Amino acid sequence: MNFPRKFNNFLASRAHLLPPRIKLSMLLGAHLGQLGLEYYGQAQNIRRTYRRAYDAVFEQVDCLVMPTVPIKAPRFVEPTNSDDVLRSLLDRKPVRVVTRNVTPFNLTGHPALTIPCPTPGTLPVGVMLVGRHFSDGLVLRVGYALDRLHAREQAHTATAPERIGRC
Numbered sequence: 001m002n003f004p005r006k007f008n009n010f011l012a013s014r015a016h017l018l019p020p021r022i023k024l025s026m027l028l029g030a031h032l033g034q035l036g037l038e039y040y041g042q043a044q045n046i047r048r049t050y051r052r053a054y055d056a057v058f059e060q061v062d063c064l065v066m067p068t069v070p071i072k073a074p075r076f077v078e079p080t081n082s083d084d085v086l087r088s089l090l091d092r093k094p095v096r097v098v099t100r101n102v103t104p105f106n107l108t109g110h111p112a113l114t115i116p117c118p119t120p121g122t123l124p125v126g127v128m129l130v131g132r133h134f135s136d137g138l139v140l141r142v143g144y145a146l147d148r149l150h151a152r153e154q155a156h157t158a159t160a161p162e163r164i165g166r167c
Contacts (some may be wrong), residue, residue, distance in 0.1 A: 058132040060166040068114040068126035111136040113143045
């Protein structure tokens with residue numbers, strides 16, 4: 001079986017069946033492939049710059065603790081027509097805002113973990129922990145300790161309501 005040929009035949013005859021997000025991803029992938037290696041090289045330089053900057057931070061601290069998402073969760077509005085779907089797919093600003101704390105570590109490869117932080121009466125939030133390269137065990141231990149701390153605080157909420165939601 002020649003998968004690429006079969007897939008191309010599928011696309012030629014049934015591309016209209018694919019969800020809009022898949023179509024957009026395929027178009028963007030084809031476009032990026034045509035841009036050449038110049039942009040890839042620039043991206044690799046940016047990756048090295050970020051990595052050096054965070055490595056310098058980790059000479060001073062063992063673990064970074066920050067919000068996973070730096071804003072309250074935005075309200076999701078279901079698109080009602082194809083124009084709204086396309087507009088939502090092409091508008092990258094909300095995605096950039098929501099992912100701005102996690103994106104650098106996707107580039108640098110530093111170990112990172114997010115754990116829930118109890119916030120009664122509101123949408124859930126996460127605490128992100130980031131460590132030096134190859135310190136995955138430390139990040140996991142800090143995450144476990146914070147998770148246990150949150151569990152203990154939740155157990156005491158009946159007697160100390162002011163402790164709820166403190167991270």
